[in-house]
Amino acid sequence: MANDNQNLEKLAVAKAAIKFVKNNDVVGLGTGSTATIAIKELAKLMVNGLKIIGVPSSEATKELAASLGIPLLELGKVNSIDISIDGADEFTENFELIKGGGGALFREKIVASLSKNRIIITDSSKKVNNLGAFKVPIEVLPTAYQYVVDQLEKLEGSVTLRYKDDKIFITDNLNYIVDVDFGLIDYPEKLGVALNQIDGILAHGIFIKLTTTILMAKDGNVITYSKKQIEEN
Numbered sequence: 102m103a104n105d106n107q108n109l110e111k112l113a114v115a116k117a118a119i120k121f122v123k124n125n126d127v128v129g130l131g132t133g134s135t136a137t138i139a140i141k142e143l144a145k146l147m148v149n150g151l152k153i154i155g156v157p158s159s160e161a162t163k164e165l166a167a168s169l170g171i172p173l174l175e176l177g178k179v180n181s182i183d184i185s186i187d188g189a190d191e192f193t194e195n196f197e198l199i200k201g202g203g204g205a206l207f208r209e210k211i212v213a214s215l216s217k218n219r220i221i222i223t224d225s226s227k228k229v230n231n232l233g234a235f236k237v238p239i240e241v242l243p244t245a246y247q248y249v250v251d252q253l254e255k256l257e258g259s260v261t262l263r264y265k266d267d268k269i270f271i272t273d274n275l276n277y278i279v280d281v282d283f284g285l286i287d288y289p290e291k292l293g294v295a296l297n298q299i300d301g302i303l304a305h306g307i308f309i310k311l312t313t314t315i316l317m318a319k320d321g322n323v324i325t326y327s328k329k330q331i332e333e334n
């Protein structure tokens with residue numbers, strides 16, 4: 102079954118990713134189903150003696166990591182992270198990502214920005230030639246909502262306010278998420294720059310130059326895409 106296969110793929114990349122973690126590392130802990138598997142695998146290594154300090158990228162991850170006994174530092178109090186492990190909703194071989202399917206994009210972006218080694222783990226369903234089949238999640242301050250929607254429509258985005266259980270989805274930072282369909286995105290970096298200029302957007306889910314390694318599981322293998330060096334923003 103497709104889902105069982107996807108779960109096996111997620112486990113394979115999670116196991117591959119934690120091999121990059123060294124003793125005493127400060128580790129950025131991502132959010133979502135794939136990152137969750139990696140966090141559980143890390144906790145197993147800790148039982149066998151690995152010492153790490155985690156920096157969670159969401160309240161859900163904080164709760165999970167704390168329940169597994171992983172010592173934590175608050176994101177707002179760190180200025181450097183050795184390695185981060187996180188999932189993605191889409192990626193290209195050019196290391197362009199869409200993230201934020203779980204609504205954690207803002208803190209995930211800060212975690213990635215602070216990290217020296219940025220590892221993304223995915224199953225094979227996430228690889229695309231062009232970003233954009235997955236709508237771009239954007240975190241919006243509620244007081245700027247209508248203004249931001251108008252600006253996004255000027256960029257030819259089709260905007261949907263995210264709901265969960267019949268209520269507006271509220272992020273860990275007490276904001277809204279809009280999921281924006283821009284069609285297939287030819288120039289993700291350019292779109293990211295345009296989104297950065299809209300007042301009222303806290304963060305968008307286009308991640309450029311924020312990844313050093315992508316581990317993707319496919320047909321029982323883990324495929325590694327590596328950047329030779331971190332490109333600075």
Ligand SMILES: O=C[C@H](O)[C@H](O)[C@H](O)COP(=O)(O)O
Nearest residue numbers: 133134135188201202203205
């Ligand atoms: O906000 C959520 C994150 O960006 C996740 O990393 C992303 O949605 C992928 O999640 P999953 O591993 O569950 O597919």
